[in-house]
Amino acid sequence: MWRYPKPRKQDDVSEAHSGTTVEDPYRWMEEPDSDETKQFVTEQNAISQPFLSGNPVREKFHKRMMEVYNYPKYGAPFKRGNRYYYYYNTGLQNQSVLYTQKSLSDDATIFLDPNTFSEDGTVSLGTSAFSEDGELFAYAISQSGSDWQTIKVRDVKTGEDLNDELKMVKFSGIAWTHDGKGFFYQRYPDEASGCDGSETTKLENHMMCYHYLHTAQSTDLICCKFPEHPDWLLSGDVTDDGCYLIVKVYRGAEPKNHLYYYNLSSGGVKSSIPLTTIVDEFEASYDVMSNDGPIFTILTNFQASRYCLKTVDLLQPSKVNWKTLVAERDKDVLEEAIAVNNNQLILIYLRDVKNVMELHQLETGQLLDTFPIGTGTIAQLSGKRRQSEVFYLFQSFLTAGEVYHCDLTASPLSSTLFRSIEVKGFISSDYTTEQVFYTTNDGASIPMFIVHRKGISFDGTNPCLLYGYGGFNISIMPRFSTSRLLFMQHFNGIFALANIRGGGEYGEAWHQAGMFEKKQNVFDDFHCAAEYLIAKQYTSDNRLAIQGGSNGGLLVCTCANQRPELYQCVISQVGVLDMLRFHKFTIGSAWTTEFGNPDKEEDFKYIYKYSPLHNIPTSGRYPAILLLTGDHDDRVVPLHSLKFIATIQDQLGQQATNPLMIRVDVKSGHGAGKPTSKLIDEMADIYSFIASTLNITWQD
Structure with a gap:
C-alpha cells in the first residue's frame, strides 16, 4: 500500500460539454508557478525518487549506460561555402559539437561547442543555417529544453559572434537571402517577451520577419502575418537560385498547407510582402524541392496518399496544368x-x-x-x-x-x-531483428519489429518492452538505442516496435485511419500487438511493459485504462492526457487538426470516450505506471501529467498494489536538446522502474 499525497480537490469546477458535465477538481494545477502546484510536485518526487533509486538495478544500469553510451557519435558531413562541417560527440559530452575542416583529409577544428553555453548542458543548439557563401552562420539556442529560441549570428572567418540577437522565436527556420544581408525567420509578437518555457499561455499570431545584420530586432521587417487567423503557423525558405521566397502556412499539425511565393529578384525584401498564391486550400501537403526559374518541383500528397513529385509552372499555376514528374507508387x-x-x-x-x-x-x-x-x-x-x-x-x-x-x-x-x-563491447551478430505482420480487430495488417538476443526461449517468461506512437503522420523507424540494448543484454528482454495506424508508415491514408473519430483504431492496433506477443509466447501479461512519449504517452495511458489486465508496466513520457483542454495551452490548439476540437459536440463525443484523464477505472487491477514530464515542457505542458497522476492516485491509490508514480524533471522540456547526463539519468530511472514492476533481476 502506497501513501500518496492528498492534493486539494475543487468540487465547484466543472464544464458542460454537449449536455455532459465534466468535473475538473485539479484545475488549479494548470498554474505551474503557484506555491500549491510546486508543493504537489515536491511531494510526488519525494515518493518516486526513493523508489527509483532504491532498486539496485538502477545503479547498475546507470553505470552500464555510462560505459556503453561512451562511444563516438558522428553526424553526416555537409559542405557550406568552401568548408566541410559535421557534428561529433566524443561519447558522454552533454551536447554534440560542430566541427569544420577545409577538406575531408584535413584535421578538423571546433567551430561551435554548445557545451560552453552552460555548465550543466541544459542550453542547447537549435535550428541553424549558413549564408549562401558560407561566410556567416545563424544559429538558435534553447534553454532548459524549451521550444523558445534565441538566434545569434557568427562570423565564420573570425569565429566571433556579431551583436545580433533575436528573441521571441519559436517554430522557426532560418532562410538567408543570397546577398548575405540578412535572413527570414518566424517569431511571436512582443507580448511573448520574457517567456521561458514554464508558462502555459496559448500562442497566437505567428509571423515571418526579416532581420538585416547589424540592426536591432525592433527594426526587423514584418513580412508576412495572418491576424485574421491567429492559430496559423508560418514557415519560409529561399529557393536554391535565391530568386524566390517560399511561404508555407499551416493551421495545425496536419500534413496540409497553403503555398505562396514572392519574387525576391524583382521585388526585394520589404514589409508586408505581396504573396502570390500557388495553393490556398488546406487539402494536402506541398513542399518545394527545387526550381528552374519559374518551374517548381513539388513533393505533395495531393491525390497521392503515398506522395509524388509534381512540376508547377508559376506562369500557369492552376492544378490542371501540373505535371507528374515521379508518380505515386503502390506501396x-x-x-x-x-x-x-x-x-x-x-x-x-x-x-x-x-x-x-x-x-x-x-x-x-x-x-x-x-x-x-x-x-x-x-x-x-x-x-x-x-x-x-x-x-x-x-x-x-x-x-x-x-x-x-x-x-x-x-x-x-x-x-x-x-x-x-x-x-x-557490442557484437551485433549476437542479436536478431525480425519483422512480423499481425492482424488487428478490423482486419488491418500491422507491421511490428521484434528485437532480441539470439537463442532465447519463447516460453512466455521473457520481459518485453512494447513501444508505439500512432499519430501526426510520423513514422517510427528502426534506430539504435543504447538503453534498449542494455534491456536485451542484462534483462534478457525483448524489444517490440508496433507501427500502428495514425503514423505515416504507409502514407496519408494510414495516418487518417488513426485520427479524429478513428483514433480508437490506434489503441486497438496496440492492444492487438500486445496480444500477438503474448500468444506467440514472446512474453506474458505480467512481463509486458509499454512505453510511449507525447502522442505515444496518450497511447499507453489510454491502453492502460482500456485493457489494464493486458499490461504490467506503463511508461508515459510527456503525454497528452487531458483531451478536453489540450487546445487551451501553448501550441495545443494546433493538434485539433489531429484529434478534433473537444469544444465541438461531434468531436467531444469520441474524444471523451478515450481521454486518459477522464477514463481512469475506479476499481480493479491497474498496471504500474510511471509518468515523466519536464518543468519547461512548453509543448505538452506538465499539467497533463500532474492532473492525471493526482486523479489516478485518488481513485485507485487505496487499493492499487502496483506503484502509481510521476517523475518531474527540472530544467527539462519536451525532449529536444536534452543533455547526455539527463538522458542517462532518465533511462536509468525508467529501466529501474521496469525492473521493479516486472520483477526481473540484473544479469551480468
Whole structure:
C-alpha cells in the first residue's frame, strides 16, 4: 500500500460539454508557478525518487549506460561555402559539437561547442543555417529544453559572434537571402517577451520577419502575418537560385498547407510582402524541392496518399496544368527528395518501414540508380543542388551508425563507407531483428519489429518492452538505442516496435485511419500487438511493459485504462492526457487538426470516450505506471501529467498494489536538446522502474 499525497480537490469546477458535465477538481494545477502546484510536485518526487533509486538495478544500469553510451557519435558531413562541417560527440559530452575542416583529409577544428553555453548542458543548439557563401552562420539556442529560441549570428572567418540577437522565436527556420544581408525567420509578437518555457499561455499570431545584420530586432521587417487567423503557423525558405521566397502556412499539425511565393529578384525584401498564391486550400501537403526559374518541383500528397513529385509552372499555376514528374507508387511512401549534382534528384522511400534511396534524373524523373543500403533508416542526408557529392547516415536497431560518402560524378554509382560508428563491447551478430505482420480487430495488417538476443526461449517468461506512437503522420523507424540494448543484454528482454495506424508508415491514408473519430483504431492496433506477443509466447501479461512519449504517452495511458489486465508496466513520457483542454495551452490548439476540437459536440463525443484523464477505472487491477514530464515542457505542458497522476492516485491509490508514480524533471522540456547526463539519468530511472514492476533481476 502506497501513501500518496492528498492534493486539494475543487468540487465547484466543472464544464458542460454537449449536455455532459465534466468535473475538473485539479484545475488549479494548470498554474505551474503557484506555491500549491510546486508543493504537489515536491511531494510526488519525494515518493518516486526513493523508489527509483532504491532498486539496485538502477545503479547498475546507470553505470552500464555510462560505459556503453561512451562511444563516438558522428553526424553526416555537409559542405557550406568552401568548408566541410559535421557534428561529433566524443561519447558522454552533454551536447554534440560542430566541427569544420577545409577538406575531408584535413584535421578538423571546433567551430561551435554548445557545451560552453552552460555548465550543466541544459542550453542547447537549435535550428541553424549558413549564408549562401558560407561566410556567416545563424544559429538558435534553447534553454532548459524549451521550444523558445534565441538566434545569434557568427562570423565564420573570425569565429566571433556579431551583436545580433533575436528573441521571441519559436517554430522557426532560418532562410538567408543570397546577398548575405540578412535572413527570414518566424517569431511571436512582443507580448511573448520574457517567456521561458514554464508558462502555459496559448500562442497566437505567428509571423515571418526579416532581420538585416547589424540592426536591432525592433527594426526587423514584418513580412508576412495572418491576424485574421491567429492559430496559423508560418514557415519560409529561399529557393536554391535565391530568386524566390517560399511561404508555407499551416493551421495545425496536419500534413496540409497553403503555398505562396514572392519574387525576391524583382521585388526585394520589404514589409508586408505581396504573396502570390500557388495553393490556398488546406487539402494536402506541398513542399518545394527545387526550381528552374519559374518551374517548381513539388513533393505533395495531393491525390497521392503515398506522395509524388509534381512540376508547377508559376506562369500557369492552376492544378490542371501540373505535371507528374515521379508518380505515386503502390506501396512505397516518398518521404524525402533533394536536388543534387545540378540535374539529379535523390529520393528516399519508405517500404514496409524500411528506407530505400534512389537517384533520379531531375528533368524527366527517370530512375538512374539505387543506393546500396541495409535494412534500416537513413537518419541523415546532406547534399545541395550545385554539389556533386552527398553524405548519408544509416542506422538500424543493431547498427549504431554508418556514414557513407557518394561522388555523384562517378560511374557506376557507388557509396564509400566514410565512418563506422562502433559501440565498445557490442557484437551485433549476437542479436536478431525480425519483422512480423499481425492482424488487428478490423482486419488491418500491422507491421511490428521484434528485437532480441539470439537463442532465447519463447516460453512466455521473457520481459518485453512494447513501444508505439500512432499519430501526426510520423513514422517510427528502426534506430539504435543504447538503453534498449542494455534491456536485451542484462534483462534478457525483448524489444517490440508496433507501427500502428495514425503514423505515416504507409502514407496519408494510414495516418487518417488513426485520427479524429478513428483514433480508437490506434489503441486497438496496440492492444492487438500486445496480444500477438503474448500468444506467440514472446512474453506474458505480467512481463509486458509499454512505453510511449507525447502522442505515444496518450497511447499507453489510454491502453492502460482500456485493457489494464493486458499490461504490467506503463511508461508515459510527456503525454497528452487531458483531451478536453489540450487546445487551451501553448501550441495545443494546433493538434485539433489531429484529434478534433473537444469544444465541438461531434468531436467531444469520441474524444471523451478515450481521454486518459477522464477514463481512469475506479476499481480493479491497474498496471504500474510511471509518468515523466519536464518543468519547461512548453509543448505538452506538465499539467497533463500532474492532473492525471493526482486523479489516478485518488481513485485507485487505496487499493492499487502496483506503484502509481510521476517523475518531474527540472530544467527539462519536451525532449529536444536534452543533455547526455539527463538522458542517462532518465533511462536509468525508467529501466529501474521496469525492473521493479516486472520483477526481473540484473544479469551480468
